Amino acid sequence: GLIEPHFMAGFSGGRKLICPGLAGLDTVRAWHSPRFLEHPNANNGCLAGNPVHEENTLIARRTGCDFIINTVIDDHRRILAVFAGDMEAALDEGVAFVRGVVTDTVPEPVDVVVTSSAGYPLDATYYQSIKGMVAALDIVKPGGTIVLAAAVSEGIGSPEFRGLFDETPSLDVFMDRIARDDYFVMDQWQLEELAKVRRKAKVKLVTDGLPAETVARLFVEPAASVEAAVEQCLAEYGAGATIAVIPKGPYVLAQLG
Template structure:
Protein backbone atom coordinates (compact mmCIF):
# COMPACT_ATOMS: atom_id res chain seq x y z
CA UNK A 1 0.00 0.00 0.00
CA UNK A 2 1.06 3.60 -0.60
CA UNK A 3 -0.12 6.96 0.72
CA UNK A 4 0.66 10.15 -1.20
CA UNK A 5 0.21 13.48 0.58
CA UNK A 6 -0.81 16.52 -1.46
CA UNK A 7 -1.44 20.14 -0.46
CA UNK A 8 -4.98 21.47 -0.25
CA UNK A 9 -6.66 24.12 -2.40
CA UNK A 10 -4.93 26.98 -0.51
CA UNK A 11 -1.59 26.12 -2.14
CA UNK A 12 -0.98 26.49 -5.91
CA UNK A 13 0.84 23.15 -6.19
CA UNK A 14 0.73 21.67 -9.74
CA UNK A 15 -0.65 18.31 -8.57
CA UNK A 16 -1.85 17.47 -12.09
CA UNK A 17 1.80 17.56 -13.18
CA UNK A 18 3.34 15.88 -10.13
CA UNK A 19 0.92 13.01 -9.54
CA UNK A 20 0.86 11.18 -12.92
CA UNK A 21 4.57 10.19 -12.95
CA UNK A 22 4.36 9.15 -9.28
CA UNK A 23 1.31 7.00 -9.97
CA UNK A 24 2.91 5.52 -13.09
CA UNK A 25 6.04 4.63 -11.10
CA UNK A 26 3.97 2.95 -8.39
CA UNK A 27 2.05 0.96 -11.01
CA UNK A 28 5.30 -0.16 -12.66
CA UNK A 29 6.56 -1.29 -9.25
CA UNK A 30 3.48 -3.45 -8.79
CA UNK A 31 1.48 -1.33 -6.35
CA UNK A 32 -2.20 -1.94 -7.20
CA UNK A 33 -4.40 1.09 -7.83
CA UNK A 34 -6.71 0.07 -4.99
CA UNK A 35 -3.70 0.08 -2.66
CA UNK A 36 -2.97 3.77 -3.30
CA UNK A 37 -4.46 6.56 -1.19
CA UNK A 38 -4.03 10.22 -2.12
CA UNK A 39 -4.51 12.13 1.13
CA UNK A 40 -5.19 15.87 1.02
CA UNK A 41 -3.10 17.46 3.79
CA UNK A 42 -5.66 20.04 4.88
CA UNK A 43 -4.10 20.73 8.27
CA UNK A 44 -6.86 22.60 10.06
CA UNK A 45 -8.40 23.92 6.83
CA UNK A 46 -11.78 22.84 5.49
CA UNK A 47 -12.01 19.74 3.26
CA UNK A 48 -11.72 20.04 -0.53
CA UNK A 49 -14.61 18.21 -2.18
CA UNK A 50 -16.57 18.15 -5.43
CA UNK A 51 -15.30 20.64 -7.99
CA UNK A 52 -12.41 21.66 -5.73
CA UNK A 53 -11.19 18.08 -5.54
CA UNK A 54 -11.27 17.81 -9.33
CA UNK A 55 -9.43 21.14 -9.56
CA UNK A 56 -6.75 19.75 -7.24
CA UNK A 57 -5.96 16.48 -9.00
CA UNK A 58 -7.76 16.50 -12.36
CA UNK A 59 -10.78 14.53 -13.53
CA UNK A 60 -8.98 11.29 -14.36
CA UNK A 61 -7.23 10.91 -11.00
CA UNK A 62 -10.34 12.02 -9.10
CA UNK A 63 -12.37 9.36 -10.92
CA UNK A 64 -9.88 6.49 -10.74
CA UNK A 65 -8.05 6.83 -7.43
CA UNK A 66 -9.00 7.09 -3.78
CA UNK A 67 -8.60 10.79 -2.98
CA UNK A 68 -9.60 11.69 0.57
CA UNK A 69 -9.34 14.63 2.97
CA UNK A 70 -7.57 14.82 6.29
CA UNK A 71 -9.85 15.90 9.15
CA UNK A 72 -7.64 17.31 11.88
CA UNK A 73 -10.43 17.67 14.43
CA UNK A 74 -11.39 13.98 14.32
CA UNK A 75 -8.92 12.47 16.78
CA UNK A 76 -10.22 8.95 16.16
CA UNK A 77 -8.70 9.04 12.65
CA UNK A 78 -5.19 9.59 14.06
CA UNK A 79 -2.48 7.43 15.60
CA UNK A 80 -0.58 8.57 18.70
CA UNK A 81 3.19 8.34 18.17
CA UNK A 82 4.44 9.76 21.46
CA UNK A 83 5.43 13.17 22.81
CA UNK A 84 8.40 15.29 21.73
CA UNK A 85 11.04 16.75 24.03
CA UNK A 86 9.19 20.08 23.82
CA UNK A 87 6.01 18.34 25.04
CA UNK A 88 4.12 18.27 21.75
CA UNK A 89 1.79 15.23 21.63
CA UNK A 90 2.14 13.68 18.18
CA UNK A 91 -1.09 12.47 16.56
CA UNK A 92 -0.83 11.75 12.81
CA UNK A 93 -3.50 10.57 10.34
CA UNK A 94 -3.73 6.78 10.63
CA UNK A 95 -4.18 6.30 6.88
CA UNK A 96 -0.69 7.66 6.37
CA UNK A 97 0.87 5.85 9.33
CA UNK A 98 -0.54 2.49 8.20
CA UNK A 99 0.71 2.79 4.61
CA UNK A 100 3.72 0.68 3.65
CA UNK A 101 5.09 3.41 1.38
CA UNK A 102 4.86 7.06 2.43
CA UNK A 103 5.28 9.79 -0.19
CA UNK A 104 4.76 13.53 0.19
CA UNK A 105 4.50 16.24 -2.45
CA UNK A 106 4.51 19.98 -1.94
CA UNK A 107 5.68 23.49 -2.67
CA UNK A 108 8.75 25.17 -1.20
CA UNK A 109 8.29 28.90 -0.63
CA UNK A 110 8.85 31.35 2.24
CA UNK A 111 6.59 30.62 5.22
CA UNK A 112 5.65 33.11 7.91
CA UNK A 113 6.30 30.76 10.86
CA UNK A 114 8.27 27.71 9.71
CA UNK A 115 10.80 29.56 7.55
CA UNK A 116 9.83 27.71 4.38
CA UNK A 117 6.87 25.56 3.37
CA UNK A 118 7.12 22.11 1.86
CA UNK A 119 9.04 19.05 3.01
CA UNK A 120 8.10 18.17 6.58
CA UNK A 121 5.11 20.55 6.65
CA UNK A 122 2.92 18.14 4.68
CA UNK A 123 3.02 15.88 7.75
CA UNK A 124 2.83 18.54 10.44
CA UNK A 125 0.54 20.41 10.31
CA UNK A 126 -0.72 18.83 7.07
CA UNK A 127 -2.02 15.56 8.52
CA UNK A 128 -1.63 16.18 12.25
CA UNK A 129 -4.52 16.29 14.70
CA UNK A 130 -5.63 19.50 16.38
CA UNK A 131 -4.18 18.15 19.64
CA UNK A 132 -0.75 18.30 17.99
CA UNK A 133 -1.16 21.54 16.05
CA UNK A 134 -2.49 23.60 18.94
CA UNK A 135 0.71 22.96 20.92
CA UNK A 136 3.11 23.19 17.96
CA UNK A 137 1.38 26.41 16.81
CA UNK A 138 1.28 27.76 20.37
CA UNK A 139 2.88 31.00 21.59
CA UNK A 140 5.84 29.15 23.14
CA UNK A 141 6.89 28.46 19.54
CA UNK A 142 5.46 31.39 17.56
CA UNK A 143 6.69 34.15 19.88
CA UNK A 144 10.28 32.94 19.44
CA UNK A 145 12.28 35.59 17.51
CA UNK A 146 13.54 32.99 15.00
CA UNK A 147 10.06 31.62 14.20
CA UNK A 148 9.95 33.76 11.10
CA UNK A 149 9.90 33.84 7.34
CA UNK A 150 13.06 32.59 5.62
CA UNK A 151 14.70 31.29 8.82
CA UNK A 152 15.44 27.60 9.44
CA UNK A 153 18.49 27.59 11.75
CA UNK A 154 17.30 27.86 15.34
CA UNK A 155 13.64 28.16 14.31
CA UNK A 156 11.71 26.06 16.87
CA UNK A 157 8.69 25.71 14.57
CA UNK A 158 10.88 24.18 11.84
CA UNK A 159 12.88 22.05 14.26
CA UNK A 160 9.77 20.65 15.89
CA UNK A 161 7.82 19.79 12.76
CA UNK A 162 10.92 18.11 11.33
CA UNK A 163 11.11 15.92 14.44
CA UNK A 164 7.39 15.16 14.22
CA UNK A 165 7.69 14.25 10.52
CA UNK A 166 10.59 11.91 11.30
CA UNK A 167 8.47 10.22 13.97
CA UNK A 168 5.73 9.66 11.38
CA UNK A 169 8.16 8.53 8.68
CA UNK A 170 8.56 9.59 5.07
CA UNK A 171 10.09 7.45 2.33
CA UNK A 172 10.21 9.96 -0.51
CA UNK A 173 9.28 13.57 -1.25
CA UNK A 174 8.64 15.38 -4.52
CA UNK A 175 8.62 19.16 -4.03
CA UNK A 176 8.57 22.02 -6.52
CA UNK A 177 9.36 25.70 -6.57
CA UNK A 178 7.27 28.10 -8.65
CA UNK A 179 7.73 31.42 -10.44
CA UNK A 180 5.36 34.35 -9.91
CA UNK A 181 3.50 33.05 -12.96
CA UNK A 182 3.04 29.71 -11.13
CA UNK A 183 5.37 27.90 -13.53
CA UNK A 184 7.64 25.17 -12.14
CA UNK A 185 11.19 26.49 -11.72
CA UNK A 186 12.74 23.44 -10.04
CA UNK A 187 11.88 19.97 -8.76
CA UNK A 188 13.57 18.25 -5.83
CA UNK A 189 12.94 14.63 -4.92
CA UNK A 190 14.26 11.99 -2.56
CA UNK A 191 15.09 12.11 1.15
CA UNK A 192 12.72 14.36 3.11
CA UNK A 193 15.44 16.48 4.70
CA UNK A 194 18.10 16.51 1.97
CA UNK A 195 15.71 17.21 -0.92
CA UNK A 196 13.92 19.90 1.09
CA UNK A 197 17.20 21.63 1.95
CA UNK A 198 18.24 21.55 -1.72
CA UNK A 199 14.93 23.17 -2.66
CA UNK A 200 15.30 25.82 0.03
CA UNK A 201 18.79 26.68 -1.24
CA UNK A 202 17.32 27.29 -4.70
CA UNK A 203 14.45 29.41 -3.35
CA UNK A 204 16.79 31.55 -1.26
CA UNK A 205 18.66 32.55 -4.39
CA UNK A 206 15.55 33.86 -6.14
CA UNK A 207 13.17 35.25 -3.50
CA UNK A 208 15.45 37.56 -1.54
CA UNK A 209 15.23 41.26 -2.34
CA UNK A 210 17.68 43.59 -0.59
CA UNK A 211 16.75 47.02 0.72
CA UNK A 212 19.16 49.70 1.97
CA UNK A 213 16.80 50.55 4.82
CA UNK A 214 13.18 49.90 5.88
CA UNK A 215 10.51 51.91 4.10
CA UNK A 216 7.75 54.20 5.32
CA UNK A 217 5.22 52.58 2.99
CA UNK A 218 5.09 49.06 1.56
CA UNK A 219 2.52 48.21 -1.11
CA UNK A 220 1.81 44.52 -1.58
CA UNK A 221 -0.87 41.91 -2.26
CA UNK A 222 -1.99 38.50 -1.07
CA UNK A 223 -0.66 37.07 -4.38
CA UNK A 224 -4.03 36.28 -5.90
CA UNK A 225 -6.01 33.05 -6.00
CA UNK A 226 -5.86 30.82 -4.02
CA UNK A 227 -3.71 32.70 -1.50
CA UNK A 228 -5.97 35.69 -0.90
CA UNK A 229 -9.47 34.19 -0.82
CA UNK A 230 -9.82 34.83 2.93
CA UNK A 231 -8.55 37.43 5.37
CA UNK A 232 -6.84 34.53 7.19
CA UNK A 233 -4.75 33.79 4.10
CA UNK A 234 -4.13 37.49 3.38
CA UNK A 235 -2.27 37.83 6.70
CA UNK A 236 0.57 35.95 4.95
CA UNK A 237 0.96 38.85 2.54
CA UNK A 238 1.25 41.25 5.47
CA UNK A 239 3.89 39.19 7.24
CA UNK A 240 5.80 38.80 3.98
CA UNK A 241 6.09 42.58 3.71
CA UNK A 242 6.93 43.11 7.39
CA UNK A 243 10.77 43.12 7.09
CA UNK A 244 10.54 45.92 4.51
CA UNK A 245 8.51 48.37 6.60
CA UNK A 246 9.93 50.62 9.30
CA UNK A 247 8.58 50.79 12.85
CA UNK A 248 5.56 53.07 12.66
CA UNK A 249 5.23 52.64 8.90
CA UNK A 250 2.28 51.45 6.82
CA UNK A 251 1.60 48.30 4.82
CA UNK A 252 -0.94 48.65 2.02
CA UNK A 253 -2.27 45.25 0.95
CA UNK A 254 -4.80 44.26 -1.70
CA UNK A 255 -6.61 40.91 -1.48
CA UNK A 256 -9.81 39.49 -2.93
CA UNK A 257 -11.17 37.88 0.29
CA UNK A 258 -13.93 36.36 -1.83
CA UNK A 259 -14.53 33.68 0.82
CA UNK A 260 -14.71 36.11 3.72
CA UNK A 261 -12.71 36.24 6.93
CA UNK A 262 -11.88 32.57 7.43
CA UNK A 263 -13.08 29.73 9.63
CA UNK A 264 -15.84 30.31 12.23
CA UNK A 265 -13.19 29.88 14.92
CA UNK A 266 -10.96 32.54 13.37
CA UNK A 267 -13.93 34.90 13.09
CA UNK A 268 -14.80 34.35 16.75
CA UNK A 269 -11.37 35.58 17.81
CA UNK A 270 -12.19 39.09 16.59
CA UNK A 271 -15.51 39.03 18.44
CA UNK A 272 -13.92 37.81 21.68
CA UNK A 273 -10.91 40.14 21.74
CA UNK A 274 -11.28 43.91 21.75
CA UNK A 275 -7.54 44.49 21.30
CA UNK A 276 -4.63 42.52 19.88
CA UNK A 277 -2.61 43.26 23.00
CA UNK A 278 -5.30 41.68 25.16
CA UNK A 279 -5.49 38.69 22.83
CA UNK A 280 -1.74 38.05 23.09
CA UNK A 281 -1.96 38.18 26.88
CA UNK A 282 -4.79 35.64 26.81
CA UNK A 283 -2.93 33.12 24.65
CA UNK A 284 0.16 33.43 26.82
CA UNK A 285 -1.97 32.05 29.64
CA UNK A 286 -2.64 28.33 29.84
CA UNK A 287 -6.42 28.23 29.75
CA UNK A 288 -7.19 29.97 26.44
CA UNK A 289 -7.17 28.26 23.06
CA UNK A 290 -9.17 28.80 19.89
CA UNK A 291 -8.33 27.05 16.63
CA UNK A 292 -6.62 29.35 14.12
CA UNK A 293 -5.45 31.70 16.90
CA UNK A 294 -1.94 31.40 15.43
CA UNK A 295 -2.93 33.57 12.46
CA UNK A 296 -4.25 36.29 14.73
CA UNK A 297 -0.97 36.05 16.63
CA UNK A 298 0.84 36.74 13.34
CA UNK A 299 -1.50 39.68 12.69
CA UNK A 300 -0.58 41.00 16.14
CA UNK A 301 3.12 40.85 15.20
CA UNK A 302 2.36 42.96 12.12
CA UNK A 303 0.32 45.54 14.01
CA UNK A 304 2.97 45.92 16.71
CA UNK A 305 5.22 47.32 14.01
CA UNK A 306 2.97 49.18 11.58
CA UNK A 307 -0.47 50.18 10.39
CA UNK A 308 -2.28 48.16 7.73
CA UNK A 309 -4.45 49.66 5.01
CA UNK A 310 -6.56 46.90 3.46
CA UNK A 311 -8.00 47.08 -0.06
CA UNK A 312 -10.67 44.53 -0.99
CA UNK A 313 -14.08 44.17 -2.57
CA UNK A 314 -14.74 40.96 -0.66
CA UNK A 315 -15.45 42.42 2.79
CA UNK A 316 -17.36 45.61 3.71
CA UNK A 317 -15.56 48.44 5.49
CA UNK A 318 -17.44 47.96 8.75
CA UNK A 319 -16.24 44.34 8.93
CA UNK A 320 -12.63 45.28 8.13
CA UNK A 321 -12.61 47.86 10.91
CA UNK A 322 -13.21 45.02 13.34
CA UNK A 323 -10.19 43.10 11.98
CA UNK A 324 -7.61 45.62 13.23
CA UNK A 325 -6.95 47.01 9.73
CA UNK A 326 -8.02 50.22 7.97
CA UNK A 327 -10.38 49.77 4.99
CA UNK A 328 -9.47 51.77 1.88
CA UNK A 329 -11.32 51.74 -1.45
CA UNK A 330 -8.28 51.58 -3.76
CA UNK A 331 -4.52 51.12 -3.58
CA UNK A 332 -4.10 54.55 -5.17
CA UNK A 333 -6.14 56.17 -2.40
CA UNK A 334 -4.14 54.32 0.25
CA UNK A 335 -0.87 55.54 -1.28
CA UNK A 336 -2.15 59.15 -1.41
CA UNK A 337 -3.22 59.01 2.24
CA UNK A 338 0.12 57.56 3.27
CA UNK A 339 2.11 60.16 1.34
CA UNK A 340 0.06 62.88 3.03
CA UNK A 341 1.11 61.37 6.36
CA UNK A 342 4.79 60.63 5.70
CA UNK A 343 5.55 63.38 3.21
CA UNK A 344 6.40 63.40 -0.49
CA UNK A 345 9.92 62.12 0.21
CA UNK A 346 8.70 58.98 1.93
CA UNK A 347 10.46 55.74 1.01
CA UNK A 348 8.11 53.30 -0.75
CA UNK A 349 8.62 49.62 -1.58
CA UNK A 350 6.33 47.67 -3.90
CA UNK A 351 6.08 43.89 -3.52
CA UNK A 352 3.61 42.68 -6.17
CA UNK A 353 3.09 39.27 -4.55
CA UNK A 354 3.82 39.49 -0.85
CA UNK A 355 4.13 35.84 0.20
CA UNK A 356 6.62 35.08 -2.60
CA UNK A 357 9.28 37.69 -1.79
CA UNK A 358 11.68 37.80 1.15
CA UNK A 359 12.80 41.39 1.82
CA UNK A 360 16.23 41.66 3.45
CA UNK A 361 17.43 44.96 4.91
CA UNK A 362 21.16 45.52 4.31
CA UNK A 363 23.31 45.10 7.38
Protein backbone atom coordinates in the same frame (compact mmCIF):
# COMPACT_ATOMS: atom_id res chain seq x y z
CA GLY B 1 5.02 19.02 -1.42
CA LEU B 2 5.56 22.60 -2.56
CA ILE B 3 8.58 24.63 -1.43
CA GLU B 4 7.94 28.35 -1.01
CA PRO B 5 8.47 30.96 1.73
CA HIS B 6 6.40 30.28 4.83
CA PHE B 7 5.69 32.97 7.40
CA MET B 8 6.07 30.67 10.42
CA ALA B 9 8.24 27.71 9.40
CA GLY B 10 10.60 29.65 7.12
CA PHE B 11 9.75 27.53 4.09
CA SER B 12 7.00 25.07 3.27
CA GLY B 13 7.66 21.56 1.99
CA GLY B 14 9.71 18.73 3.45
CA ARG B 15 8.83 18.04 7.07
CA LYS B 16 5.57 20.04 6.80
CA LEU B 17 4.04 17.16 4.87
CA ILE B 18 4.12 15.24 8.16
CA CYS B 19 3.69 18.06 10.67
CA PRO B 20 1.16 19.58 10.39
CA GLY B 21 0.11 17.51 7.34
CA LEU B 22 -0.51 14.25 9.21
CA ALA B 23 -0.54 15.57 12.77
CA GLY B 24 -3.31 15.29 15.33
CA LEU B 25 -5.03 18.32 16.83
CA ASP B 26 -2.96 18.30 20.03
CA THR B 27 0.24 18.47 17.99
CA VAL B 28 -1.15 21.17 15.70
CA ARG B 29 -2.21 23.19 18.74
CA ALA B 30 1.20 22.96 20.40
CA TRP B 31 3.09 23.63 17.18
CA HIS B 32 1.04 26.79 16.53
CA SER B 33 1.32 28.05 20.11
CA PRO B 34 2.97 31.32 21.21
CA ARG B 35 5.80 29.22 22.64
CA PHE B 36 6.96 28.76 19.04
CA LEU B 37 5.37 31.57 17.05
CA GLU B 38 6.58 34.43 19.24
CA HIS B 39 10.22 33.50 18.66
CA PRO B 40 11.91 36.15 16.46
CA ASN B 41 13.24 33.45 14.12
CA ALA B 42 9.76 32.04 13.41
CA ASN B 43 9.69 34.06 10.23
CA ASN B 44 9.65 34.03 6.45
CA GLY B 45 12.78 32.49 4.96
CA CYS B 46 14.40 31.68 8.30
CA LEU B 47 15.35 28.09 9.13
CA ALA B 48 18.39 28.54 11.39
CA GLY B 49 17.26 28.79 14.99
CA ASN B 50 13.59 28.73 13.98
CA PRO B 51 11.77 26.65 16.63
CA VAL B 52 8.78 26.05 14.34
CA HIS B 53 11.07 24.47 11.74
CA GLU B 54 13.11 22.58 14.34
CA GLU B 55 10.06 21.13 16.09
CA ASN B 56 8.30 19.81 13.03
CA THR B 57 11.59 18.45 11.67
CA LEU B 58 12.00 16.50 14.92
CA ILE B 59 8.41 15.22 14.70
CA ALA B 60 8.90 14.18 11.07
CA ARG B 61 12.12 12.33 11.92
CA ARG B 62 10.41 10.41 14.70
CA THR B 63 7.46 9.58 12.46
CA GLY B 64 9.72 8.37 9.69
CA CYS B 65 9.87 9.29 6.03
CA ASP B 66 11.57 7.05 3.47
CA PHE B 67 11.27 9.23 0.39
CA ILE B 68 9.91 12.67 -0.42
CA ILE B 69 9.12 14.67 -3.55
CA ASN B 70 9.10 18.48 -3.40
CA THR B 71 8.37 20.85 -6.27
CA VAL B 72 8.94 24.53 -6.97
CA ILE B 73 6.51 26.36 -9.25
CA ASP B 74 6.56 29.70 -11.07
CA ASP B 75 3.91 32.42 -11.06
CA HIS B 76 1.98 30.54 -13.75
CA ARG B 77 1.99 27.43 -11.53
CA ARG B 78 4.36 25.59 -13.86
CA ILE B 79 6.97 23.30 -12.33
CA LEU B 80 10.41 24.93 -12.19
CA ALA B 81 12.28 22.23 -10.30
CA VAL B 82 11.80 18.93 -8.47
CA PHE B 83 13.76 17.83 -5.39
CA ALA B 84 13.37 14.24 -4.25
CA GLY B 85 14.96 11.71 -1.92
CA ASP B 86 15.90 12.15 1.73
CA MET B 87 13.39 14.39 3.50
CA GLU B 88 15.90 16.87 4.90
CA ALA B 89 18.45 16.83 2.09
CA ALA B 90 15.79 17.37 -0.58
CA LEU B 91 14.29 20.25 1.38
CA ASP B 92 17.70 21.89 1.87
CA GLU B 93 18.45 21.73 -1.84
CA GLY B 94 15.01 23.04 -2.71
CA VAL B 95 15.26 25.90 -0.23
CA ALA B 96 18.62 26.97 -1.69
CA PHE B 97 17.03 27.06 -5.15
CA VAL B 98 13.97 29.00 -3.98
CA ARG B 99 16.08 31.58 -2.13
CA GLY B 100 17.85 32.39 -5.36
CA VAL B 101 14.56 32.94 -7.14
CA VAL B 102 12.44 34.86 -4.62
CA THR B 103 14.84 36.99 -2.55
CA ASP B 104 15.03 40.75 -3.08
CA THR B 105 16.48 43.47 -0.88
CA VAL B 106 16.16 47.12 0.01
CA PRO B 107 19.09 49.01 1.58
CA GLU B 108 17.15 50.26 4.60
CA PRO B 109 13.66 50.07 6.12
CA VAL B 110 10.97 52.09 4.35
CA ASP B 111 8.06 54.18 5.55
CA VAL B 112 5.48 52.46 3.37
CA VAL B 113 5.23 49.02 1.78
CA VAL B 114 2.60 48.52 -0.92
CA THR B 115 1.87 44.86 -1.48
CA SER B 116 -0.75 42.21 -2.19
CA SER B 117 -1.48 38.67 -1.11
CA ALA B 118 -0.63 37.43 -4.62
CA GLY B 119 -4.19 36.96 -5.81
CA TYR B 120 -6.38 33.88 -5.64
CA PRO B 121 -6.30 31.70 -3.60
CA LEU B 122 -4.04 33.57 -1.16
CA ASP B 123 -6.33 36.59 -1.00
CA ALA B 124 -9.65 34.74 -1.06
CA THR B 125 -10.13 35.28 2.68
CA TYR B 126 -8.86 37.78 5.19
CA TYR B 127 -7.25 34.85 7.02
CA GLN B 128 -5.07 34.08 4.01
CA SER B 129 -4.43 37.75 3.22
CA ILE B 130 -2.56 38.24 6.49
CA LYS B 131 0.34 36.36 4.86
CA GLY B 132 0.84 39.36 2.58
CA MET B 133 1.14 41.69 5.56
CA VAL B 134 3.71 39.46 7.27
CA ALA B 135 5.79 39.32 4.09
CA ALA B 136 6.34 43.09 4.30
CA LEU B 137 7.29 43.11 7.97
CA ASP B 138 11.08 42.85 7.65
CA ILE B 139 11.44 45.96 5.48
CA VAL B 140 8.90 48.39 6.96
CA LYS B 141 10.03 50.92 9.56
CA PRO B 142 8.64 50.73 13.09
CA GLY B 143 5.60 52.99 12.96
CA GLY B 144 5.41 52.65 9.18
CA THR B 145 2.44 51.51 7.11
CA ILE B 146 1.70 48.42 5.04
CA VAL B 147 -0.82 48.98 2.24
CA LEU B 148 -2.34 45.63 1.29
CA ALA B 149 -4.57 45.00 -1.72
CA ALA B 150 -6.61 41.80 -1.41
CA ALA B 151 -9.88 40.62 -2.94
CA VAL B 152 -11.17 38.84 0.21
CA SER B 153 -13.89 37.47 -2.07
CA GLU B 154 -14.77 34.63 0.32
CA GLY B 155 -14.98 36.67 3.51
CA ILE B 156 -13.01 36.72 6.73
CA GLY B 157 -12.32 33.01 7.11
CA SER B 158 -13.51 30.05 9.16
CA PRO B 159 -16.28 30.46 11.75
CA GLU B 160 -13.67 30.10 14.49
CA PHE B 161 -11.48 32.81 12.99
CA ARG B 162 -14.43 35.15 12.47
CA GLY B 163 -15.49 34.59 16.05
CA LEU B 164 -12.13 35.79 17.34
CA PHE B 165 -12.90 39.31 16.14
CA ASP B 166 -16.30 39.27 17.84
CA GLU B 167 -14.82 38.32 21.21
CA THR B 168 -11.53 40.26 21.09
CA PRO B 169 -11.66 43.93 22.13
CA SER B 170 -7.96 44.47 21.44
CA LEU B 171 -4.90 42.59 20.26
CA ASP B 172 -3.32 43.02 23.69
CA VAL B 173 -6.26 41.21 25.27
CA PHE B 174 -5.98 38.49 22.65
CA MET B 175 -2.27 37.95 23.33
CA ASP B 176 -2.97 37.66 27.06
CA ARG B 177 -5.64 35.03 26.36
CA ILE B 178 -3.55 32.79 24.13
CA ALA B 179 -0.76 32.79 26.70
CA ARG B 180 -3.06 30.80 29.01
CA ASP B 181 -2.97 27.01 28.88
CA ASP B 182 -6.77 26.79 29.10
CA TYR B 183 -7.43 28.93 26.01
CA PHE B 184 -7.41 27.63 22.45
CA VAL B 185 -9.39 28.53 19.34
CA MET B 186 -8.72 26.97 15.96
CA ASP B 187 -6.96 29.44 13.63
CA GLN B 188 -5.92 31.70 16.51
CA TRP B 189 -2.37 31.60 15.15
CA GLN B 190 -3.34 33.79 12.20
CA LEU B 191 -4.61 36.53 14.49
CA GLU B 192 -1.36 36.17 16.41
CA GLU B 193 0.52 36.81 13.17
CA LEU B 194 -1.61 39.91 12.60
CA ALA B 195 -0.73 41.02 16.12
CA LYS B 196 2.97 40.72 15.23
CA VAL B 197 2.41 42.98 12.24
CA ARG B 198 0.43 45.54 14.19
CA ARG B 199 3.03 45.77 16.95
CA LYS B 200 5.41 47.18 14.34
CA ALA B 201 3.29 48.91 11.70
CA LYS B 202 -0.11 50.19 10.69
CA VAL B 203 -2.05 48.42 7.96
CA LYS B 204 -4.38 49.87 5.33
CA LEU B 205 -6.51 47.24 3.59
CA VAL B 206 -7.85 47.85 0.09
CA THR B 207 -10.59 45.35 -0.76
CA ASP B 208 -13.92 45.02 -2.52
CA GLY B 209 -14.75 41.90 -0.55
CA LEU B 210 -15.75 43.47 2.76
CA PRO B 211 -17.54 46.70 3.68
CA ALA B 212 -15.39 49.38 5.31
CA GLU B 213 -17.17 49.03 8.64
CA THR B 214 -16.26 45.34 8.74
CA VAL B 215 -12.64 46.02 7.80
CA ALA B 216 -12.42 48.52 10.66
CA ARG B 217 -13.22 45.67 13.10
CA LEU B 218 -10.27 43.60 11.85
CA PHE B 219 -7.54 45.70 13.50
CA VAL B 220 -6.63 47.39 10.21
CA GLU B 221 -7.78 50.57 8.45
CA PRO B 222 -10.01 50.46 5.35
CA ALA B 223 -8.84 52.35 2.26
CA ALA B 224 -10.84 53.06 -0.88
CA SER B 225 -7.93 52.39 -3.25
CA VAL B 226 -4.19 51.85 -3.28
CA GLU B 227 -3.76 55.38 -4.62
CA ALA B 228 -5.84 56.84 -1.79
CA ALA B 229 -3.90 54.82 0.79
CA VAL B 230 -0.56 56.03 -0.58
CA GLU B 231 -1.79 59.64 -0.57
CA GLN B 232 -2.75 59.25 3.09
CA CYS B 233 0.69 57.86 3.86
CA LEU B 234 2.44 60.74 2.08
CA ALA B 235 0.34 63.19 4.06
CA GLU B 236 1.47 61.46 7.26
CA TYR B 237 5.15 60.81 6.52
CA GLY B 238 5.86 63.68 4.14
CA ALA B 239 6.61 63.98 0.44
CA GLY B 240 10.03 62.41 0.97
CA ALA B 241 8.62 59.20 2.42
CA THR B 242 10.29 56.02 1.21
CA ILE B 243 8.05 53.44 -0.46
CA ALA B 244 8.69 49.84 -1.50
CA VAL B 245 6.39 47.75 -3.68
CA ILE B 246 6.09 43.97 -3.39
CA PRO B 247 3.66 42.90 -6.12
CA LYS B 248 3.10 39.38 -4.75
CA GLY B 249 3.90 39.55 -1.06
CA PRO B 250 3.80 35.92 0.14
CA TYR B 251 5.98 34.73 -2.75
CA VAL B 252 8.82 37.21 -2.16
CA LEU B 253 11.49 37.22 0.54
CA ALA B 254 11.82 40.96 1.06
CA GLN B 255 14.88 41.61 3.18
CA LEU B 256 17.31 44.34 4.19
CA GLY B 257 20.68 44.17 2.52
